[in-house]
Amino acid sequence: xxxxxxxxxxxxxxxxxxxxxxxxxxxxxxxxxxxxxxxxxxxxxxxxxxxxxxxxxxxxxxxxxxxxxxxxxxxxxxxxxxxxxxxxxxxxxxxxxxxxxxxxxxxxxxxxxxxxxxxxxxxxxxxxxxxxxxxxxxxxxxxxxxxxxxxxxxxxxxxxxxxxxxxxxxxxxxxxxxxxxxxxxxxxxxxxxxxxxxxxxxxxxxxxxxxxxxxxxxxxxxxxxxxxxxxxxxxxxxxxxxxxxxxxxxxxxxxxxxxxxxxxxxxxxxxxxxxxxxxxxxxxxxxxxxxxxxxxxxxxxxxxxxxxxxxxxxxxxxxxxxxxxxxxxxxxxxxxxxxxxxxxxxxxxxxxxxxxxxxxxxxxxxxxxxxxxxx
Amino acid sequence: xxxxxxxxxxxxxxxxxxxxxxxxxxxxxxxxxxxxxxxxxxxxxxxxxxxxxxxxxxxxxxxxxxxxxxxxxxxxxxxxxxxxxxxxxxxxxxxxxxxxxxxxxxxxxxxxxxxxxxxxxxxxxxxxxxxxxxxxxxxxxxxxxxxxxxxxxxxxxxxxxxxxxxxxxxxxxxxxxxxxxxxxxxxxxxxxxxxxxxxxxxxxxxxxxxxxxxxxxxxxxxxxxxxxxxxxxxxxxxxxxxxxxxxxxxxxxxxxxxxxxxxxxxxxxxxxxxxxxxxxxxxxxxxxxxxxxxxxxxxxxxxxxxxxxxxxxxxxxxxxxxxxxxxxxxxxxxxxxxxxxxxxxxxxxxxxxxxxxxxxxxxxxxxxxxxxxxxxxxxxxxxxxxxxxx
Numbered sequence: 001x002x003x004x005x006x007x008x009x010x011x012x013x014x015x016x017x018x019x020x021x022x023x024x025x026x027x028x029x030x031x032x033x034x035x036x037x038x039x040x041x042x043x044x045x046x047x048x049x050x051x052x053x054x055x056x057x058x059x060x061x062x063x064x065x066x067x068x069x070x071x072x073x074x075x076x077x078x079x080x081x082x083x084x085x086x087x088x089x090x091x092x093x094x095x096x097x098x099x100x101x102x103x104x105x106x107x108x109x110x111x112x113x114x115x116x117x118x119x120x121x122x123x124x125x126x127x128x129x130x131x132x133x134x135x136x137x138x139x140x141x142x143x144x145x146x147x148x149x150x151x152x153x154x155x156x157x158x159x160x161x162x163x164x165x166x167x168x169x170x171x172x173x174x175x176x177x178x179x180x181x182x183x184x185x186x187x188x189x190x191x192x193x194x195x196x197x198x199x200x201x202x203x204x205x206x207x208x209x210x211x212x213x214x215x216x217x218x219x220x221x222x223x224x225x226x227x228x229x230x231x232x233x234x235x236x237x238x239x240x241x242x243x244x245x246x247x248x249x250x251x252x253x254x255x256x257x258x259x260x261x262x263x264x265x266x267x268x269x270x271x272x273x274x275x276x277x278x279x280x281x282x283x284x285x286x287x288x289x290x291x292x293x294x295x296x297x298x299x300x301x302x303x304x305x306x307x308x309x310x311x312x313x314x315x316x317x318x319x320x321x322x323x324x325x326x327x328x329x330x331x332x333x334x335x336x337x338x339x340x341x342x343x344x345x346x347x348x349x350x351x352x353x354x355x356x357x358x359x360x361x362x363x364x365x366x367x368x369x370x371x372x373x374x375x
Numbered sequence: 376x377x378x379x380x381x382x383x384x385x386x387x388x389x390x391x392x393x394x395x396x397x398x399x400x401x402x403x404x405x406x407x408x409x410x411x412x413x414x415x416x417x418x419x420x421x422x423x424x425x426x427x428x429x430x431x432x433x434x435x436x437x438x439x440x441x442x443x444x445x446x447x448x449x450x451x452x453x454x455x456x457x458x459x460x461x462x463x464x465x466x467x468x469x470x471x472x473x474x475x476x477x478x479x480x481x482x483x484x485x486x487x488x489x490x491x492x493x494x495x496x497x498x499x500x501x502x503x504x505x506x507x508x509x510x511x512x513x514x515x516x517x518x519x520x521x522x523x524x525x526x527x528x529x530x531x532x533x534x535x536x537x538x539x540x541x542x543x544x545x546x547x548x549x550x551x552x553x554x555x556x557x558x559x560x561x562x563x564x565x566x567x568x569x570x571x572x573x574x575x576x577x578x579x580x581x582x583x584x585x586x587x588x589x590x591x592x593x594x595x596x597x598x599x600x601x602x603x604x605x606x607x608x609x610x611x612x613x614x615x616x617x618x619x620x621x622x623x624x625x626x627x628x629x630x631x632x633x634x635x636x637x638x639x640x641x642x643x644x645x646x647x648x649x650x651x652x653x654x655x656x657x658x659x660x661x662x663x664x665x666x667x668x669x670x671x672x673x674x675x676x677x678x679x680x681x682x683x684x685x686x687x688x689x690x691x692x693x694x695x696x697x698x699x700x701x702x703x704x705x706x707x708x709x710x711x712x713x714x715x716x717x718x719x720x721x722x723x724x725x726x727x728x729x730x731x732x733x734x735x736x737x738x739x740x741x742x743x744x745x746x747x748x749x750x751x752x753x754x755x756x757x758x759x760x761x762x763x764x765x
Contacts, residue, residue, distance in 0.1 A: 001377060001378065001379065001380060001445050001674060001677075001678060002376060002377045002678070003376060003378070003674075003675060003678055004376065005376065006376070009376075069376060257760050257761070257762065260762060261761070261762065261763060268763075268765060269762075269763050271756075271762040271763055272762065272763045272764060272765050274749070274753065276762075277752065277753060277756030277757065277760075277762050278749070278752040278753075278756065280755075280756050280760050280762060281692070281695070281751075281752035281753075281755035281756045281759075281760070282752070284692065284755055284759065284760060285672075285692050285695070285696050285755070288672065288675075288692065289668040289671070289672065289696075292668070292671035292672065292675065293667070293668055293671060295376060295378075296378045296671065299376050299377070299378050300378070313664055313667045313668070316660070316661075316664045317664055317667075317668050320661075320664070365656075365657060365660045368660045368663050368664060369650075369656055369659070369660050371663075372636060372659065372660070372663050373636065373640070374636070374639065374640065374650040374656060374659060374660075375639075375640040375648045375650045375651065
């Protein structure tokens, strides 16, 4: 057992922190909230040059051959910086499914392109009904000669507005199992996007497919075998999001402590009052639990071990404590913390435990119930 | 990073489980709540000693095994999982041995450590006094030099299991002329020394959980002074980190958790198992998540100790967290059992031998003993997070 980062991971973490502190300050984050694209192509290119996008791809696909755990270390720093960029969607929701389930020619075609920053990806899997079961996928892809024709509506697709490709989970057979992931050129005629207004002003989109033709060769992996990879992707994304949130929480904890030390009332720092100290101790405990459980799950996935239970524990814990952390952070910051003058709101609006949770956590609760042997 | 145990550690865990299951199968004892602190069983302690599981982390030259604290936590986690009656040796093995190793003289190491390792030395803790609880440094028991001896006068309280302990660890004031933290020393004294008397303190479960201990002109040889005179308070702060730092804070009630899970699977209301009730199911899952996170916090503490550091902040955090978990477990059990939860051991209809009522009441003390939750959070905030005290 060893819970420390490796030397290599420490170097990556430090480099990421330094880079993001320089390039991604809060005025940049704010600017991107108003930006139509929601990211900076120049910064994207720089991240590609640093080898970040292809960090966890094998070298033969233009990557750095590092692990999923290494990627999670990088994501933690991105969460800390509130980085506005299609990094998570391109790497975690786009590239990793291709690496995991794609055919060799697909990996060769897409991964080097992604690693070099030349293609932005996203995943279109959720639908308005928000039922997370295979049978609830209604977007259809019907065969038509050498192509499939996709029709239907997908929701909560991050950065679809700037994506070059979308992985779309669609129904290719009436049978329940018949789900296929198709790689769709995102600017194809018939694809329409609406950027939804979110509390973080980031780019979650609706994607409408109106008779969009996709060549059969763009089936990711095999026909009717897509659901398995959708599930794996959602699990992977859940863990990656947990690690990103750990970075978010860590900033909030440090910022709150710094504020409690500096803010004076009754001629003394408010951090010298026990009630504030205990709030901070509670926050630190929630964050420590988040860090340990998130990295345990990331480590399991990175090692190729079955981590279903560990993922469920991390997701459940983080979903539970995230609102508690922010209630305390805001309480300690006082009214200033609920204004847009203070940076805290960037974190409050991005700490969204509802993402990759399936429907309201029930899925993960059931995973744990089974592990506990509950009848 | 590596969240896995080694093959050797997995085998060790299996070995401990096999031993404990064998003991239960032979009917030598029954799993119970609080057995680590109230389970008086010298024969069990002897058998654990014969397995060479005492002083697991100590140097070989004193009879230890030089194994890691992670190994020790594997051992204690399993002891607690099975609710094993380990109270005779728990304190000595957990904190007194380590304290002697760090601050004791060579002579003391040679005298005491092998005795602990053989499972013969049971050490009660004489720290708190009626007027010195969280503010431990204000203690008033005195030890005055007299030739080659100290003469001890005063009163200690909250000494767990003192009626079966054969030694007492004592904090006493050896200098009344200096600020209170700087005039305290540590002693380890045979409890049958003339002038020591005990009266029981009965806790809300009806158990003789503690004793008050009185010292009336107790003459002890200077050889029982541990470490440097007047440095005791600084030593004990470190010792307390070890006291607070273990699985007993998370799993003192584990026997209840297991019994509860079995109960909800086997008990039907309105034709379906209680475990199928959405609310009950959700509460139990939340407990399990809380337990799993607590387990990670515990092993983090063990890893800090394996780096050779006193886990002051980590232990404080894990203790505050874990004792709250145990209280939640007890509360949830009462909610699920309804009026059956009120039934005491020996009563008709008492579920799981009355463990529910016992732990519901007993767990009230968990967040007080070995440092209150308030003191734990103060430590996390000031020592860990650097918040100012004024």
